[in-house]
Amino acid sequence: MKKKLVSLMMLMSAMSLNAAVTVDRIEPTNWYVGMKDASLQLMVYGKDVRNADVEVNYPGVRIDSIARLDSPNYLLVYLNLEGAKAGELTMSFKQGKQTKKVKYLLKDRAMAGDKRIGFSNEDVLYMLMPDRFANGNTKNDAFKTMRDKTCDRTAPSLRHGGDLEGIRQHLDYFNELGVTALWFTPVLENDSPSNGVNSTYHGYATTDYYRVDPRFGTNDEYKRLVDEAHSKGLKVVMDMIFNHCGFDHPWVADMPSKDWFNAPEWLSPEYQTAEHQKKLDTMDGDAKVNDKYLQTSYKLTPVLDPYASKVDLRETVDGWFVPTMPDLNQRNPHVMKYLIQNSEWWIETVGIDGIRMDTYPYADRDGMALWMKTLDKEYPNFNTVGETWVTEPAYTAAWQKDSKLSDKNSYLKTVMDFAFFDRINQAKHEETDDWWNGMNRIYNVLCYDYLYPNPKSVMAFVENHDTDRFLGEGKDTLALKQALALLLTINRTPQLYYGTEVLMNGTKSVTDGNVRKDFPGGWADDKQNAFTAEGRTKAQNDMFSWTSRLLHWRQGNEVITKGTQTQFCSHKGIYVVARQYNGKSVMTVINGKNQAAELDVKRYAEIIGDAQKAVDVTTGRNVIISHNVKLRPRQTMVLEF
Numbered sequence: 001m002k003k004k005l006v007s008l009m010m011l012m013s014a015m016s017l018n019a020a021v022t023v024d025r026i027e028p029t030n031w032y033v034g035m036k037d038a039s040l041q042l043m044v045y046g047k048d049v050r051n052a053d054v055e056v057n058y059p060g061v062r063i064d065s066i067a068r069l070d071s072p073n074y075l076l077v078y079l080n081l082e083g084a085k086a087g088e089l090t091m092s093f094k095q096g097k098q099t100k101k102v103k104y105l106l107k108d109r110a111m112a113g114d115k116r117i118g119f120s121n122e123d124v125l126y127m128l129m130p131d132r133f134a135n136g137n138t139k140n141d142a143f144k145t146m147r148d149k150t151c152d153r154t155a156p157s158l159r160h161g162g163d164l165e166g167i168r169q170h171l172d173y174f175n176e177l178g179v180t181a182l183w184f185t186p187v188l189e190n191d192s193p194s195n196g197v198n199s200t201y202h203g204y205a206t207t208d209y210y211r212v213d214p215r216f217g218t219n220d221e222y223k224r225l226v227d228e229a230h231s232k233g234l235k236v237v238m239d240m241i242f243n244h245c246g247f248d249h250p251w252v253a254d255m256p257s258k259d260w261f262n263a264p265e266w267l268s269p270e271y272q273t274a275e276h277q278k279k280l281d282t283m284d285g286d287a288k289v290n291d292k293y294l295q296t297s298y299k300l301t302p303v304l305d306p307y308a309s310k311v312d313l314r315e316t317v318d319g320w321f322v323p324t325m326p327d328l329n330q331r332n333p334h335v336m337k338y339l340i341q342n343s344e345w346w347i348e349t350v351g352i353d354g355i356r357m358d359t360y361p362y363a364d365r366d367g368m369a370l371w372m373k374t375l376d377k378e379y380p381n382f383n384t385v386g387e388t389w390v391t392e393p394a395y396t397a398a399w400q401k402d403s404k405l406s407d408k409n410s411y412l413k414t415v416m417d418f419a420f421f422d423r424i425n426q427a428k429h430e431e432t433d434d435w436w437n438g439m440n441r442i443y444n445v446l447c448y449d450y451l452y453p454n455p456k457s458v459m460a461f462v463e464n465h466d467t468d469r470f471l472g473e474g475k476d477t478l479a480l481k482q483a484l485a486l487l488l489t490i491n492r493t494p495q496l497y498y499g500t501e502v503l504m505n506g507t508k509s510v511t512d513g514n515v516r517k518d519f520p521g522g523w524a525d526d527k528q529n530a531f532t533a534e535g536r537t538k539a540q541n542d543m544f545s546w547t548s549r550l551l552h553w554r555q556g557n558e559v560i561t562k563g564t565q566t567q568f569c570s571h572k573g574i575y576v577v578a579r580q581y582n583g584k585s586v587m588t589v590i591n592g593k594n595q596a597a598e599l600d601v602k603r604y605a606e607i608i609g610d611a612q613k614a615v616d617v618t619t620g621r622n623v624i625i626s627h628n629v630k631l632r633p634r635q636t637m638v639l640e641f
Contacts, residue, residue, distance in 0.1 A: 021100035060084030118383030134166025134522030156513025178551025205246030287323035330367025360386035372411035432592025439575035
């Protein structure tokens with residue numbers, strides 16, 4: 001018996017020594033020389049690759065370290081590229097007597113990092129959802145090889161077939177409208193199943209960080225789109241998610257390490273028993289979870305609360321966004337290095353002009369700060385905006401780079417102004433008095449701009465893909481014009497949501513899909529084509545023309561992008577915000593009442609001075625400002641003089 005056991009052990013050892021070395025995938029798929037940070041993490045995936053010895057023989061490249069993770073199928077190789085030139089290097093993976101040679105490409109950069117210029121307050125971002133904007137290639141609507149094989153425009157929460165090619169075909173539309181930057185919801189692969197009612201058409205459940213979702217197109221098509229956008233003077237902002245990935249990411253089925261995710265214990269086989277089964281009231285309520293599952297509270301205040309309890313903070317940061325979106329552990333340095341490199345790879349490979357980071361405060365503060373600090377060092381003129389969904393300016397301001405309100409520097413240049421969004425959506429339902437209601441809400445939020453290190457780098461908006469449309473279920477263009485006039489003239493970086501210019505409306509009362517409807521004309525069989533003046537209704541054309549006039553006027557307007565800002569307390573229902581630069585002035589005048597009013601020009605003498613007349617940008621008409629100006633109910637004027 002003993003002899004048999006020894007023989008068996010010897011046989012197994014021999015088999016191990018002679019087993020073929022498998023390398024199925026290396027991420028990043030290629031890299032670039034000449035980066036300020038010469039270190040490169042390679043995540044190598046293949047059956048039992050963990051124990052392989054690695055050799056690299058290429059000028060200027062050396063192996064700094066190798067990390068062997070818990071899973072036998074992952075190996076992290078840390079290279080140093082100091083002094084390396086572009087070319088194809090060969091890596092040798094050895095196990096026993098077997099060797100696997102793998103080619104890896106190092107490329108030259110298209111430009112130095114400091115030459116990449118990100119979006120700024122000189123831009124107006126146009127946010128759209130690729131699946132819902134336009135279908136330029138019907139051949140990529142669905143794939144039999146993917147978990148979700150549906151494409152059904154009649155279902156508001158299933159895939160509709162929009163893609164990158166559809167966006168590319170309508171680049172001239174953005175130029176006609178007058179926006180200068182495009183922000184797409186995530187375009188990376190979301191290979192998750194559909195339950196027949198819901199799907200990941202929105203893009204926020206990444207299953208491959210280096211691949212465009214085939215239903216949107218290819219990596220090459222993404223680059224072509226960005227290149228053509230640049231040729232037309234349009235920047236492109238990429239939506240990323242570092243807080244979580246999709247449940248069907250390979251990392252879930254085969255976790256690289258035990259601490260790759262936060263709170264992963266509920267996935268362990270020993271907890272998949274009847275005694276542990278539990279249905280939680282989450283956004284993914286149908287998902288199978290158990291009593292070991294940790295759900296985020298969606299409460300962001302504990303992250304900055306000086307009195308926050310450990311349990312509250314853990315629920316916010318470590319809890320899963322929904323059961324189908326595993327929470328990544330940014331405290332793991334390997335995870336963070338992977339994510340940082342992914343951002344750099346997309347910047348270098350595709351040439352994006354900015355990043356919008358989803359669910360920013362849900363992730364680890366130190367990890368995200370390291371990400372931003374690293375990007376800022378490599379790309380000092382690049383820009384990133386973080387989703388910081390709390391409606392108090394003090395909270396938002398604490399997340400902006402160099403804020404004195406926080407004990408930790410986030411290095412995040414741009415934050416999202418949920419306070420402005422919240423107040424303008426309250427104001428639209430009210431008449432403006434002399435104290436709190438209506439446009440006083442805007443005054444009372446802008447007066448806290450002293451909290452921001454850089455107010456002009458705060459991104460303001462009136463709606464987005466996660467909120468009700470500003471119009472709700474109605475068509476109140478007077479309220480919409482007031483909101484947009486303020487959005488495009490105050491000291492902010494403005495963001496529009498697709499279709500607002502043609503009066504798209506809807507609420508989330510039934511489903512999020514109703515605020516993410518298809519743009520009319522984006523599909524060949526659409527009965528209406530809102531991309532053309534001929535295809536729009538009179539009301540749509542009126543709104544499009546009004547918005548376009550204001551957008552084109554804003555382009556290159558230094559009064560708006562560089563000027564000082566003065567706001568006046570609401571007076572007899574009228575709210576005024578003024579901008580001044582190099583002897584030029586702009587006054588945005590809002591009548592917040594449902595009846596006619598009169599602008600008392602003497603009250604605004606410090607702005608008007610000796611000026612006799614102005615031009616109302618919204619109409620192109622001259623307005624005499626040497627005496628009081630009559631205003632129609634809910635009228636908006638943008639006076640330039």
